[in-house]
Amino acid sequence: MYKYDEYDQSIVEARVEEFREQAERRLSGELSEDQFKPLRLMNGLYLQLHAYMLRIAIPYGTLSSRQMRMLAHIARKYDRDYGHFTTRQNLQYNWIKLEDAADILAELATVEMHAIQTSGNCIRNISSDQFAGAAADEVTDPRPWAELLRQWSTFHPEFTYLPRKFKIAVIASEEDRAAVKLHDIGLQIRRNEAGEVGFRVFVGGGMGRTPMIAPLIRDFLPKEDFLSYMEACLRVYNRYGRRDNMYKARIKILIHELGADEYRRQVEEEFLHVKTLGLDPPAGEFERIAAFFAPPAYETGLPDEIDLSDPDFASWVEQNVHAHKQPGHAIVTISLKPVGGIPGDASSAQMDLMADLAEQYSFDELRVTHAQNIVLPHVAKRDLHTIWKKLDAAGLATPNLDLVSDIIACPGLDYCSLANARSIPVAQKIAQRFASLDRQRDLGEVKLKISGCINACGHHHAGHIGILGVDRKGEENYQLSFGGSGAEDTSIAKIIGPGFSEDGVVDAVEKALETYRELRTEGERFLDTYRRVGLAPFKEAIYG
Template identity: 80%
Template sequence: MYKYDQYDQSIVDARVEEFRDQVNRRLSGALSEDQFKPLRLMNGLYLQLHAYMLRVAVPYGTLDGRQMRMLGHIARKYDRGYGHFTTRQNIQYNWIKLEEAPDILADLASVEMHAIQTSGNCIRNISSDQYAGAASDEVTDPRPWAELLRQWSTFHPEFSYLPRKFKIAVIAAAEDRAAMRLHDIGIELVRNEAGTLGGKIFVGGGMGRTPMIAPEIKDFVPAEDLLSYLEACLRVYNRHGRRDNIYKARIKILVHEIGAEDYRRQVEEEFAHVKTLGIDPPAAELERITAFFAPPAFATGLSDELDLSDPDFRLWVQQNVAAHAQPGYAIANISLKPVGGIPGDATADQIDLMGDLAERYSFDELRVTHAQNIVLPHVRKADLYAVWQALDEAGLATPNLDLISDIIACPGLDYCSLANARSIPVAQKIAERFADLDRQRDLGELKLKISGCINACGHHHAGHIGILGVDRKGTENYQLLLGGSGAEDVSLGKITGPGFDEDGIVDAVEKVTDTYKSLRQDGERFVDTYRRVGIEPFKEAIYG
């Protein structure tokens, strides 16, 4: 994984001291809240319903055991003993005291971490495939490119005040594990017929008030032109993006209004100019970055055999363990979705344990997933049982990856000042209703996602089953959506009809799953059945 050089460290250290001075001025009254707000947001500090919330960047979801334990330390010392992993592969703390925020940033800086550009109208944390560098289906490791984009976008003088926030995802496999086409820019690294590496570029995706799937803007940009092409994409947006209306400020609105073809034309014209500026990195710099992502020192000659005589271990392996490109190794997914728990939350002790397990069993590497879980990417198959035992003892071994209880949920009205409804209790009730693992496994892959407001931080538009909390004359109301997907078969869910109260939405989800079971054909996932039969049979079951 990438390690800071002297420039990285000096930048982060300087930002800590700048923010410490800004906080002191706010506490003394020298800065008003209106003056302080843009400064704190530049450092990932939000003012929520009950306290400040700090969002810490985990670039492309990759971190090591030392960094993970620092996250546990922050949860223990500065918060209420837990952290919340997010759909942007970051972590948030919900109970931060303003006077302690600079100390948190200083602690983060000591382990090469920060909260820079986790808020504001800038390029946010670059996200990627949580299996990068381990998956057998990737054409290359996308993380060096994600790191290159991180360095390019950090404090970019032209893109620090964009019309709206901006999100980029980079993948390198046909299977999309990062919801790439629901980003402002999505990049799929591919090889052309000659074997040359490049990127397929998608621009104008996103969720929120007006969800859109990013159209393909360029089928192949050679690797040596990639940074210049992305610069051109952002320049066109920065030039024409709406700044007079926050609801129409995202790049998806620009691409939709002028059309993908005209946007493509303008990008090509801008690219012809940008390419003369020499911003693409020299080969030596890309090689320097790539060297940090060299494969670990995998042992050879390892057996792929597993002793699955323990039925609980066997169930966890079947559900939470993925194939690795290296013989004798596996990818272990750690579920942060226990029945009755808060999706994405982990206690300080659990965070410490995951860091320890990474050091001992996974070449000191972890990944945060956009589904709010954690991955140990490089585990010897011979060590899986020991890993599982440790996770099980800590309440981290729920075998529910991609099942109905593996719910993505935003913090909702329990914490967020923007929310209209609570997400957490609904997620808990649904998980409890479907607590029986045999029942979950019978339903198969079923991705359920919940947002507490139209901003869609819970990705409800991309759920096979999506739930959106809205305000109906002062009462929390929940709309049900069906048929979304954030994967390579990307689609947006459709609202079924009138909403429900908290208990009613749980009943409605159960009616939907029962209808699916009565209609499915052999091998069909929920979303496959929905696409085959349409929404009407489900509406009939729900509303009668």
């Protein structure tokens, strides 16, 4: 993984001291909250319902055991002994005191971490495939390109005050594990017919109030033009983005109004100019970055067989373990979705354990997934049973990846000042309703996602089943949507009808899934059946 040089470190340390002085001025009353707000947001600090929330950047979801231990330490010392992993591959602390914020950032800086550009109208944390560098189906490791984007975008003077926040994702597989078409810019690394590496460029996706799937803007962008083209894409947006109306300030709205063809034309025109500016790094600089992502020193000749005589272990392997490009190795997903738990939360003790496992069994590397789980990317198959036993003892071995209890949920009205309804209790009740692992496995892949407001931090638009909490005359009401996907078959979920109470939406989900069981054909997921038969039979079962 990437290691800071003296420039990275000095930038982060300078930002910490700058923010320390700003926080002290707020605490003394020299700055009002209105004056302090843009300063704290530039450092990932939000004022939520009950306390400050601090969002920590985890670029492209990759972190070391040392960094995970620091996150555990901060949870113990400054928060309530836990952290919340997010859909942007970041981590949030929900109970921060303002007087501690600068000290937290200073401690993070000692392990090459920060909260820069985790908030505000700037280019946010670059996300990527959680299996990057390990997946058998990738063209190349996408993380060096994500790191190049991180360095280019950090404190970019032209893009520090964009019309709205801006999110970029990079993958290198046909299977989309990062929802690239639902990003402001989504990049898919591929090879052309000549075998050259380049990018398929999607621009103008997003969720929130107006969900849209990004159109294809460039089918093949040569890698030599990568940064210049990104610069051109952002320049056109920055030039025309609606700063007069925050609801129309996203690039998806601009492209919708201009049309993809006209946006493409303007980007290509701008690109011809930008290319003359020398923004694209020399090959040697990219090679320097890529060297940090060299494959680990895998042990060769390891057995590929796994003893699955223990049925509980076998269930976990089947659901939470994926194929690795290196023989004798596997990718392990650690579920942060125990039945009755809060999706994405991990205690300091659990974080310490995951750090220990990464150090001992996964070449000192962990990944955060956009589905709010944790990955050990490089595990020898011979060690799987030992890892499972240790995870099981810590409540981290729930074998439910991509099943109905593997729910994405935002913090909702329990924490967030923007939320209209609670997300966490709904997620817990659904997981408890489907607590039987046999029942979950019979239902198969069901991606259920819950948001507590229209901002869609729980990605409900991309759920096979999506739930949106709204305020209806002072009461929490939950809208149910079907048919979304954040994978390579990207689609936006459709609202099925009138909303429900908290308990009512749990009942509705159960009725929908029982209807699916009755209607499915061999091998069909819930999403496949819904797409084949349409809404009518589900609506009839739910509403009568």
